[in-house]
Amino acid sequence: MNTSDNQARKRSQRHRHWARRSHRVVAIGAFSFLILLAITGLLLNHSDDLGLPHQYISGAVAKGLYGVEAPPIDAAFTAAESVFVTLSGTLYADIAPVADDVGEIRGAVASNDIIVVVTDREFILTTREATLIERTDMASGQPLHRVGLDGSRVIVELADGRFEFDYDQMQLLALEPATSDITWSESVQPEDEQLQQLGNATSGQIISWERVLSDLHSGRILPTVGRYLFDLAALCLLYLCISGLFLWFRRR
Amino acid sequence: MLALDRKWLAAAMRIAVLTIFTSVAVAQSSVYQSKPEFLEEALGTAKPQSDVIWFDDELRAVATEILGHPPGMMRMRYWYDGPRTAWIVDEVGKEKPITLGIAIQNGEIQQMSVLQFRESRGWEIRYPFFTEQFDGVRLDKNDKLNERIDGITGATLSVRAATRSANLALVLSEYIRQPSQETITAP
Numbered sequence: 109m110n111t112s113d114n115q116a117r118k119r120s121q122r123h124r125h126w127a128r129r130s131h132r133v134v135a136i137g138a139f140s141f142l143i144l145l146a147i148t149g150l151l152l153n154h155s156d157d158l159g160l161p162h163q164y165i166s167g168a169v170a171k172g173l174y175g176v177e178a179p180p181i182d183a184a185f186t187a188a189e190s191v192f193v194t195l196s197g198t199l200y201a202d203i204a205p206v207a208d209d210v211g212e213i214r215g216a217v218a219s220n221d222i223i224v225v226v227t228d229r230e231f232i233l234t235t236r237e238a239t240l241i242e243r244t245d246m247a248s249g250q251p252l253h254r255v256g257l258d259g260s261r262v263i264v265e266l267a268d269g270r271f272e273f274d275y276d277q278m279q280l281l282a283l284e285p286a287t288s289d290i291t292w293s294e295s296v297q298p299e300d301e302q303l304q305q306l307g308n309a310t311s312g313q314i315i316s317w318e319r320v321l322s323d324l325h326s327g328r329i330l331p332t333v334g335r336y337l338f339d340l341a342a343l344c345l346l347y348l349c350i351s352g353l354f355l356w357f358r359r360r
Numbered sequence: 361m362l363a364l365d366r367k368w369l370a371a372a373m374r375i376a377v378l379t380i381f382t383s384v385a386v387a388q389s390s391v392y393q394s395k396p397e398f399l400e401e402a403l404g405t406a407k408p409q410s411d412v413i414w415f416d417d418e419l420r421a422v423a424t425e426i427l428g429h430p431p432g433m434m435r436m437r438y439w440y441d442g443p444r445t446a447w448i449v450d451e452v453g454k455e456k457p458i459t460l461g462i463a464i465q466n467g468e469i470q471q472m473s474v475l476q477f478r479e480s481r482g483w484e485i486r487y488p489f490f491t492e493q494f495d496g497v498r499l500d501k502n503d504k505l506n507e508r509i510d511g512i513t514g515a516t517l518s519v520r521a522a523t524r525s526a527n528l529a530l531v532l533s534e535y536i537r538q539p540s541q542e543t544i545t546a547p
Contacts, residue, residue, distance in 0.1 A: 156517060161455055207432075209457060209478070241434045242412070245395075277410065278437065 124358050131351040134344050141341035148325040152318070160318040170315045173329070181303065183295040187216035187223045188236045191298050195306060199225060201238030203305045215255035215293030217262055222275055224262050226255040226293075231264075233275055244278045256292035263290050391476045392486055393461070395448055398475055402463035403441040410439045413532055422503075426527045427451065436532065445533050448475070449525040453482055453518040460522060462494075462529040467537070469497045469526060482518030490519070499530050 155161060165173070184193040190201040194213040199206045211227035218224075218236065225232040228251045233241040246252060246266075253265045255273070262273040263283065270290075271280040298306075323329040327338030393401075400406050412435040415423060423431045432450070439446045444465040450457040456478035463471040472494040474486035484490065493509050500506040505527055511519045 156454065235434070239434060240432060242437065243433070244437075 120358070124355065127351050127354050127358075131348060131355065134347055134351070138341050138344035138348075141338065142345060145325060145338075145341060145345075148321045151321050152325060155318045155321070160321065161316050163317045165315050165317065165320060173320070174315055181298065181306070183213055184298045185213060185216040185225075185293050186296050187225070187293070188218040190223070190238050191296065191302060192216045192223075192225055192238075193298065193306065194227065199227075199232060200306060201234065202302060204238060206234060206238050207232055207240055207243060214252050217255055217257050217293050219257060219260050219262050219275070224255060224273060224275055226252050226264060228252055231273060231275075231278060233278075242278060254292050256290040258287045258290050261287075263287070390483070393473055393475045395459075395461070395475060398448070398461040398473055399439050399446055401473075402446040402461060402471055403439060403444055405441050408439040408441050408446065410437055411536075412437050413536060419532075419535065422531060423528060426503075426531060427524050431528075438532070438536070444470070445536070447529040447532065449529060451521040451525045451528075453479055453521040455479065458485075458518060458521050458525075460525045462526055464529060464533040467498050467530065467534060469494045469530065471495070472522070472526060474522070477518075479518070482512075482515035484512050484515050485518045485522050490522075494522075494526050497526065497530075499527075499534065503527075503531055505530070 151158065151160070164170075181193050181195060184191050186192070192206075192213060193200050194210055197210060198208050199210045199213065206225075210232065211229040214226045214228055216223060216225045221236055222241070223234045223236060223238065225234065230243055230245040231252075232243045235241060250266045250268065253267070255265075256263045262275060264271055264273050264280065270283050272283050273279075274281050320329070325338075327334035327336075327341075330337070396406070399408055413419070414435045415431050415433075420430060436447070436449075444463060447462045447464065449460050449462065451460065452458070458474065458478065459476040461471075461473040461475050462469060472491045474483075474491065477483045477486060490510075490512060493507070497505050497507045497509075505523065509519065509523050
């Protein structure tokens with residue numbers, strides 16, 4: 109065997125030696141990150157089956173990790189001794205959730221055994237015990253301004269006038285006979301105790317476990333530096349793949 | 361042997377690259393058809409008549425079994441023109457409700473449409489290749505759909521929501537078709 113072959117062989121040995129050592133060092137250094145990535149990745153992959161999008165961390169943990177506090181209540185309206193508010197897209201009667209994916213509350217009135225809650229885009233019917241009966245959005249697409257009562261008639265005001273709301277047919281009727289003797293639903297200030305209970309109830313329904321795992325998986329759980337640490341872990345994993353392939357080829 | 365290994369490696373790398381760069385569809389919440397538009401299309405009239413069906417204990421139990429949860433409301437509205445009925449159902453896919461319109465005649469689905477989709481994934485169900493699977497579907501003797509609905513990869517929860525909604529609409533349409541059923545009014 110000539111000198112150049114010897115040199116080539118020695119060079120190849122040095123490369124393999126260097127690759128083995130760096131492969132080991134990187135693997136040890138990134139070990140804990142890789143374990144975390146694997147576990148969070150597995151859980152996220154089966155997130156729906158585990159129900160993680162619908163399981164939430166507590167309000168205290170949400171506040172500590174994410175600084176989440178209950179959003180302020182814009183307006184509250186009383187009807188049949190219940191206080192109706194909307195928070196984070198959910199309609200509450202006192203502290204009990206009634207309906208999700210609602211707009212901004214504009215009023216609430218009680219007529220006979222029915223409560224009509226009006227948001228900027230829909231009518232929500234509940235019983236006096238605040239059990240949801242039916243909901244329907246505005247067919248015309250016009251925003252609802254306010255709701256009131258004329259005796260037992262439910263009157264709503266839109267941009268182009270006032271109408272009677274027929275809660276059996278869930279539709280607007282021409283206001284006949286016209287009336288100006290309308291008691292409009294007025295916003296009220298909820299009591300402090302209700303506000304606190306609502307705050308506890310809602311802030312504990314904001315951050316899901318899926319979100320937490322996703323932030324752990326990406327490193328965003330640690331502000332600023334976390335993302336770059338996990339970028340580094342991902343690059344380490346890439347290096348392990350490449351160096352592993354190199355070593356496997358060289359061996360063959 | 362080394363040449364064969366490299367061929368396999370090259371193939372594996374290509375597959376890996378394709379997997380990495382496969383695009384993930386991102387969709388915004390979208391209204392595809394308004395309720396009045398759907399009702400007019402389904403029933404052929406701009407102002408169809410409507411009625412409600414109240415969930416009594418028995419019907420609530422049936423609906424709970426179909427949906428996997430109690431119905432969110434005490435009553436469900438439907439629209440009709442002659443023997444044809446139209447139902448608008450809101451059913452949660454993953455986190456947000458999907459609004460579906462279902463037209464039924466003589467116990468058979470005539471049309472299914474996705475009216476509004478609010479989530480970022482699974483919106484493929486709005487396309488005819490999926491919704492047309494429901495055309496002609498009826499209930500079997502167990503009050504389930506008599507046809508198998510093919511799923512869509514990445515839209516499993518949306519597919520299930522659509523299937524549950526179709527099942528519920530068919531069951532409710534049979535409920536109101538029963539001759540012994542009196543007109544249901546508010547309790």
